Amino acid sequence: MLVDYTWTILAGGGMTLLLAFAALLLSTLIGMAAALAKRSHSRPLRGAAQAYTFIVRGIPDLVMILLVFYSLPALLNQLFQLWGLDWWVEFPPLATGIATLGLIFGAYMTETFRFALENIPHGQIEAAQAFGLGRARIFFRIVLPQLIRLALPGFTNNWLVLAKATALVSLIGLQDVMFRAKGAAEATGQPFTFYLVAGAFYLTLTLLSTFCLARVATHFNAGMRKAGA
Numbered sequence: 001m002l003v004d005y006t007w008t009i010l011a012g013g014g015m016t017l018l019l020a021f022a023a024l025l026l027s028t029l030i031g032m033a034a035a036l037a038k039r040s041h042s043r044p045l046r047g048a049a050q051a052y053t054f055i056v057r058g059i060p061d062l063v064m065i066l067l068v069f070y071s072l073p074a075l076l077n078q079l080f081q082l083w084g085l086d087w088w089v090e091f092p093p094l095a096t097g098i099a100t101l102g103l104i105f106g107a108y109m110t111e112t113f114r115f116a117l118e119n120i121p122h123g124q125i126e127a128a129q130a131f132g133l134g135r136a137r138i139f140f141r142i143v144l145p146q147l148i149r150l151a152l153p154g155f156t157n158n159w160l161v162l163a164k165a166t167a168l169v170s171l172i173g174l175q176d177v178m179f180r181a182k183g184a185a186e187a188t189g190q191p192f193t194f195y196l197v198a199g200a201f202y203l204t205l206t207l208l209s210t211f212c213l214a215r216v217a218t219h220f221n222a223g224m225r226k227a228g229a
Contacts, residue, residue: 001188002188002190002193005184005187005188005194006184006194006197008180008184009177009180009181009184009194009197009198009201010177010197010201011180012175012176012177012178012179012180013176013177013201015094015174015175015176015177016166016176016177016178016201017205018094019094019097019098019101019166019169019174019176020162020163020166020205022098022102023097023098023101023102023105023162023166024102024105024159024162025102026098026099026101026102026103026106027101027102027103027104027105027106027108027109027158027162028106028109028155029106030102030103030106030107030109030110031105031106031107031108031109031110031112031113032109032113034049034052034053034106034107034109034110035049035109035110035111035112035113035114035117036117037049038050038110038114039114039117039118049110052107052110053107053110053111056103056104056106056107057107057108061101061104061165061168062168062171064100064103064104065096065097065100065101065168065169065171065172066171066172068091068096068099068100069091069093069096069100069172070172072091073089073090073091076089077089093169093172093173093174094174096169096172097166097169097172097174100169101162101165101166101169104165105158105161105162105165108154108158108161109155109158111154112151112154112155112158113147113151115150115151115154116146116147116150116151116154117143117147119150120142120143120146120147120150124142125138125142125143128141128142145220148216148220149217149220149221152213152216152217152220153217155213156209156210156213156217159209159213160206160209160210163202163205163206163209164202164206166178167198167202170182177198177201177202178198181194181195181197181198
């Protein structure tokens, strides 16, 4: 029976990984857009990006998830009733988790990408423009490789925290590793055993992620050492 419950918990790993990688993709897109907005010449864009990062980073992750999953649909349903509309809104746990974690960690990615963009020598871009390179070639040939190298340490930390934060989504009913571990613990009366299995899953994910991202960092840093030599 213990083996069956263990496999049931690990089978929830696919849902956890789907949640984590989808939220990572969304947070990366949001973070890049907000970082560019912070460096924009437009004051409204800079103000909106600043307000976004300040507000989101100031609210605990769990509170944000509960606000989006419970409070936002309740508010929308009240508004629909007030307007006389026969509509009813409920958010699915997976979509809520992806959207909320993407929004939360997009704020942290914003600062990571902003730091990286500010540390790319502007003279290199001016030189590329002087040689007649277009914006697309400048971005992919000059900006992007340096952006990856400079942002990778912060990106790695954000990803590791995000991967562990996926456990919070189990509280709104997502059938992930943590949700199944809680069910197995309650069914068998052995919480230590099954929460240990869940912990081992997250630890394995952390170790594999650290190893893979360290290889990526080595690749880009090796290129810099060769250029410096």
